[in-house]
Amino acid sequence: MHPMLNIGVRAARNAGNIIAKAYENFDKVEVQSKGLNDYVTSVDKAAEQAIIDTIQKSYPEHGIIAEESGIIEGQENDCQWVIDPLDGTTNFIKGIPHFAVSVALRVKGKTEHGVIYDPLRNELFTASRGNGAQLNGYRLRVSNSRDLTDTVIGTGFPFKQKHLTETYLAMFGAIFAECGDLRRAGSAALDLAYVAAGRQDGFFELGLKPWDIAAGELIAREAGALVSDVAGGYNYMKTGNIVVTNAKMMKIMLGLLREHLTDSMK
Known part of the structure; x- marks a missing residue:
C-alpha cells in the first residue's frame, strides 16, 4: 500500500471509530442545522478533526478541503486532501445504518488515492491511481451489464x-x-x-x-x-x-x- 494511501486509511478508520461509538450512544450527539435540509452533528466535527490530525501528523505541508472546516491552506497546495467525515449524516441522525467516511488525496488536480470506510460493516474500499480498487484487500470489478434491463x-x-x-x-x-x-x-x-x-x-x-x-x-x-x-x-x-x-x-x-x-x- 502506498504510504499516502496508508495514512488515508488510518485517518478514515480513526474517524470511523468515533462514528461507530457515537452511533451506539446517539442520545449524546448534538445536531445543528446548517441550512435547508442540511445538518451537521458533533460527530461530523469530531470525526473530521480526527482525520485532519492524522493527516497533518504525517503531511503537515499538505492542503486540506473538508466539508465542515473548509479550505486549510498548506505549504504544498499541489497536494490536497478532500474529506467528508460522515457522508450520510441524515441517515446517521435517523438511525439508518448506512453512512461512510470519505478521504481522498488529489495531486495537481488529479485524485491519486481514495478511501471510503463504512464503520458499521467494517468495509474498507480503497484505490490508488493505476493500481486498481479493493474492498478489504480483494480486487473490485464493476458490473458487466450490457444494457439497462434488469439492472x-x-x-x-x-x-x-x-x-x-x-x-x-x-x-x-x-x-x-x-x-x-x-x-x-x-x-x-x-x-x-x-x-x-x-x-x-x-x-x-x-x-x-x-x-x-x-x-x-x-x-x-x-x-x-x-x-x-x-x-x-x-x-x-x-x-x-x-x-x-x-x-x-x-x-x-x-x-x-x-x-x-x-x-x-x-
Whole structure:
C-alpha cells in the first residue's frame, strides 16, 4: 500500500471509530442545522478533526478541503486532501445504518488515492491511481451489464437544490422506464463504492460537492467504471453532476439523461 494511501486509511478508520461509538450512544450527539435540509452533528466535527490530525501528523505541508472546516491552506497546495467525515449524516441522525467516511488525496488536480470506510460493516474500499480498487484487500470489478434491463441503478435526490427537482425527476423517469430498479440510499460515497463492487450497475446524481465525489470516483474508475458529467464531459468535480457505470452502459445512460439537460447544466 502506498504510504499516502496508508495514512488515508488510518485517518478514515480513526474517524470511523468515533462514528461507530457515537452511533451506539446517539442520545449524546448534538445536531445543528446548517441550512435547508442540511445538518451537521458533533460527530461530523469530531470525526473530521480526527482525520485532519492524522493527516497533518504525517503531511503537515499538505492542503486540506473538508466539508465542515473548509479550505486549510498548506505549504504544498499541489497536494490536497478532500474529506467528508460522515457522508450520510441524515441517515446517521435517523438511525439508518448506512453512512461512510470519505478521504481522498488529489495531486495537481488529479485524485491519486481514495478511501471510503463504512464503520458499521467494517468495509474498507480503497484505490490508488493505476493500481486498481479493493474492498478489504480483494480486487473490485464493476458490473458487466450490457444494457439497462434488469439492472439496479443508484441515485440521489437533489434535496439541497430543490430548483433542480423538475429536471431531476425527468431524468429519474427516463432511467426508471428502462432499468430493473432504482435505489436511493442516502450516501453518494457508498453509491460510488457499490458501483465499483458491482453491487449497483450504475449511479447518477446532480449537485454533489467535491468531498462527496473525490474518493468514490477514483475507486469506481480503478474498478473499471467510466465517470462522466451528465453532458458527457469530465467537469463533474465542478458541476457535481455525475454519471458512473461501465463502458457498455455509459452511452445508454447518457443518451437518456442528456435529453433533459438544461442550458445551465451544459
